[in-house]
Amino acid sequence: MGKEIGITVKKSEDFSEWYTQTVIKSELADYAPVKGLIVLRPDGYSIWESLKSSLDTKFAATGHRNGFLPSLIPESLLAKEKDHFAGFNPEVFWVTKSGDSELGDRLALRPTSETLAYTLFSKWIRSWRDLPLKINFWNTALRAEIKATKPFLRTSEFLWQEGHTVHMNMEEAEKEVTDILSLYKKTVEEELAIPVITGKKSEKEKFVGAVYTLTMESLMPDGKALQMGTSHFLGQNFSKPFDVKYADKENVESYAWQTSWGVSWRLIGGMIMVHGDDKGLVLPPRVAPIQVIIIPIYYSDEDKEKIQKISQEIEEKLRESKIRVQVDNREQLTPGFKFNDWEMKGIPLRIEIGPKDLEKNKVTFARRHNRQKDDQEIVGLVDRVISELDKIHEDMFADAKKILDDKTVEVNNYDDFKTELEKGRLIKAPICDNPKCEEEIKEETSADVRVITENSSDTSSKCIKCSNQSVIRPLFARGY
RNA sequence: GGGAGCGUGGUCUAGCUUGGUAUGAUUCUGCGUUUGGGACGCAGAGAUCGCGUGUUCGAAUCACGCCGCUCCCA
Structure with missing residues (x-):
């Protein structure tokens, strides 16, 4: 008797069921009465607060301040940047009525706040003296997940922070994007004891509207990669449509350079998956509500x-x-x-x-x-x-790091690629610069480019897909 | 996008084929004995059987419709 009280499945045998039971029975979260939504209980929220406080300290030390944005965005605003709108539209919740009367302009429940924030930025920024502008928002975002929802990993509303910065020049903005990524990496490794691999997203996988996206990825025990945080260099892609301009010292107006970045409560999901065992949750000491x-x-x-x-x-x-x-x-x-x-x-x-x-x-x-x-x-x-x-923290990190290292492999042909993928590996493989190859690999294996690490250029191998000369050797995996 | 399963006290569940308002465990409350890896006794509490319509003297059970949840595959 008694065995039924705890987690009833083994992590290694039914990972999905194990995950759900662990989340619910450890009382981190519970299902809300609406599909795809969860309720954070005090233990879960406490972990989030630890992460928040750790990040806030680092944000403040690097000159960022917190603000707050409303959650409704008019359609006309959201649609201002075309790619951005097209990317998010399928999962936007729309508010179309107030009481019984139809609204003129539909209102979106924010899927992300770039368009709203940048409308304000164009009002606030007049001259180079107003820059850099570095602001962060702790809020929630709503993205309709119709199928395949999972607590913390895929929910229709999630807690996150979104940082938005505006700079005078490209160099400063790019430095910001890099600095934030290392700040994220430090937080995840030092608070959650999760090792991550950092680098760039491919053109195909980058944030819609960004020039490029930096990411940190980790590998979960079921062999799927989890994106733990992203930092986007937006260039002038948003400053132009949103008219974010400043007058420089010679009083010449130019468009500003922008960044945006965020981490969400997905980090908690990653923590559960990486450290948990057959008896349930294993909390890293620094975020544990009770140590x-x-x-x-x-x-x-x-x-x-x-x-x-x-x-x-x-x-x-x-x-x-x-x-x-x-x-x-x-x-x-x-x-x-x-x-x-x-x-x-x-x-x-x-x-x-x-x-x-x-x-x-x-x-x-x-x-x-x-x-x-x-x-x-x-x-x-x-x-x-x-x-x-x-x-305990060091041990947990070292254990997780060893697993990540052991499961990261290099291959040079498509057959090996598929074999390793079935074993749940993070795979370093050479590809050419034809975006079609990346696309076809994803279609055929459902693995995509998770991250392109630094120094990953490789011009002396053959693309695993088309056998032409390779360009880079990114990391592939199936993703969450 | 495709497929499978499920919905009965807080939780897990029996009953459904062959209609007669519900089984057991756990949890919870009180009292007493217990306490080094999921203790026990006694007493008590807790259910509009997911929702709606229909059939019927009578529906958890049959029919139709709806809603919700979970899992798997692309």
Whole structure:
């Protein structure tokens, strides 16, 4: 008995079902009453807040400020940049009525805010003294997902941040795009312990309306790549239709150079997939809503009093050192149940305190990520908890990095390409500069160019599709 | 775009073929005993059987329509 309480499938056997159960049962999120929408519960939101605060600190340090935009965009605005509109139109939710009366201009529930923000930018920017303009918005975007929805990965409304900047020249804008990508990479690696590969998107996969898109990608355990964040160099593609102009020092008007970039709660989905196991969630310590859970164990009233007292003392000390800690004092549950419960919820470090430990002036550490247990002296405990949490983070990152490295392979022909793809690999393969080849590969294998890394030019191989001389060696995979 | 499955207390589920307002477990509440890897006893709570229409004396069950959810493949 009891086995049905936790996750009922193995991660390696039914990944999709495992993912859904883990999200719901660990109480990160739940389904909303509308298809394709989810509700973030406090544990899920807490992770998002950690990411938000980490990003906000970095944004502020690089001169960005936060603002807020409305969620409705008139159709006339959204349609101003043609490619952009064509790209987003199929998944736009339209508001056509207020009460019973039809609206004149349909209103879009923002799928992204470029058009709205840039209308404002053209009002705000007059001279070179107004630049650079660096603004970020924490909000949600709505993109209708009719089929194949999945919590955090593919939902019709998602939490994200979208940054928008305006610069005097191309160099500065391009530097911004690169800086943001490395800021993203740092955040994902240092907060979520997820290794990523950075580079450029292909022409085919770039953001509609951008000159080029930088991306960071990671590989999930089911062999699909997940785009974890993007940073777009927009050039003057938007400043022209939206009239974002400034007067330079010689009072000559020119169009500004722009960027936009974003990460979403998809990062949480990636974190669940990369680190989770058959027992459920495994949380990276730095974003865990609870980092340390203390389980008091006792048999007699006498023990109970003693152990609750020491548990509380340890809790207070840890809390003084800014560790997110909680004592599980639920009396109706046995320690065994609590162990399983907190493991399903992914709490990185569990401290068990019972009579046997106290006799030795010790407590027991149980680590979630590798399930190792050992004794620890109570003296100096706080310092050891702090270093243990750091070590857990490093371990988790190293494990994930090893898997990513092991699963990244190079091939030189189409047959090997297909074989490796079936094994769920991230594949480095040479292709020519004919966009048709990329397209046909996608049609035939459903794998696409995920990222073109730096130094990936390769003119000495043959395109895996047409056998003509290759140009680059990008990374391919099936994507989410 | 194509296909499959499902909808019954909070959760999982029996019943549906062969119509008679619902089975069991878990959860929840109270009391007591318990507590080192998913404890137990007793008492109690909790369901317009996804929605609508029809057939019928009577519908979870039959018919038709609708809605929703999940999964798989392109």
